Amino acid sequence: MPFELPPLPYAYDALTPYIDEETMHLHHDKHHAAYVNNLNTATEGTPFANMSIDELVRNLNMVPDDKRTAVRNNGGGHYNHSMFWEIMRPGGGGEPQGQIAQAINDSFGGFDALKTEFNKAGVGRFGSGWAWVIIGSDGRLAVVSTPNQDNPLMSGIAESTGYPVFGNDVWEHAYYLKYQNRRPEYLEAWWNTVNWDAINERYNTGRTSMGG
Numbered sequence: 001m002p003f004e005l006p007p008l009p010y011a012y013d014a015l016t017p018y019i020d021e022e023t024m025h026l027h028h029d030k031h032h033a034a035y036v037n038n039l040n041t042a043t044e045g046t047p048f049a050n051m052s053i054d055e056l057v058r059n060l061n062m063v064p065d066d067k068r069t070a071v072r073n074n075g076g077g078h079y080n081h082s083m084f085w086e087i088m089r090p091g092g093g094g095e096p097q098g099q100i101a102q103a104i105n106d107s108f109g110g111f112d113a114l115k116t117e118f119n120k121a122g123v124g125r126f127g128s129g130w131a132w133v134i135i136g137s138d139g140r141l142a143v144v145s146t147p148n149q150d151n152p153l154m155s156g157i158a159e160s161t162g163y164p165v166f167g168n169d170v171w172e173h174a175y176y177l178k179y180q181n182r183r184p185e186y187l188e189a190w191w192n193t194v195n196w197d198a199i200n201e202r203y204n205t206g207r208t209s210m211g212g
């Protein structure tokens with residue numbers, strides 16, 4: 001099978017009390033696994049099966065019409081969740097570190113302002129989707145949100161495009177067992193899980209890929 005479910009890079013209970021163990025099992029072992037399986041079914045026997053997931057979500061316009069929706073939803077799901085596990089860690093959170101800290105100050109005027117804008121984007125996403133911090137075409141960071149499993153690499157398809165430095169999953173499957181309908185509480189608590197080292201790595205990758 002060309003696309004594979006990456007193992008969770010820490011224990012299932014490692015993000016407690018912010019994200020509970022049962023949610024992590026369901027989210028990784030069932031939801032993410034389903035995106036990978038469905039993506040493999042949709043791309044089986046096609047050249048898209050040999051692309052990296054990054055390349056695939058950047059080139060959805062190359063996918064034939066009859067497969068594009070399946071690849072958009074499940075390829076997006078695979079990319080987004082692979083990113084999501086990476087940019088969290090046990091003992092995470094705190095103030096931004098490294099180059100991203102400066103970029104946050106330059107683009108938002110400070111971390112508190114970023115959190116306010118990001119949480120608002122997450123609360124404001126009707127139904128299911130993601131809140132993101134992207135590198136925009138002007139090279140600055142910006143907060144956007146996308147519906148479903150779209151992501152900002154899907155140029156020509158997503159509502160907002162750019163390089164996704166990090167994002168938070170606001171589908172109910174990400175938080176409902178612990179937070180029920182309290183999405184704002186989940187968004188606030190989630191900052192205690194972020195892995196600034198991994199976010200700095202993605203920031204550098206994004207700057208390189210955008211030619212800046």
Ligand code: MN3
Binds near residue numbers: 031171173174
């Ligand atoms: Mn999810």
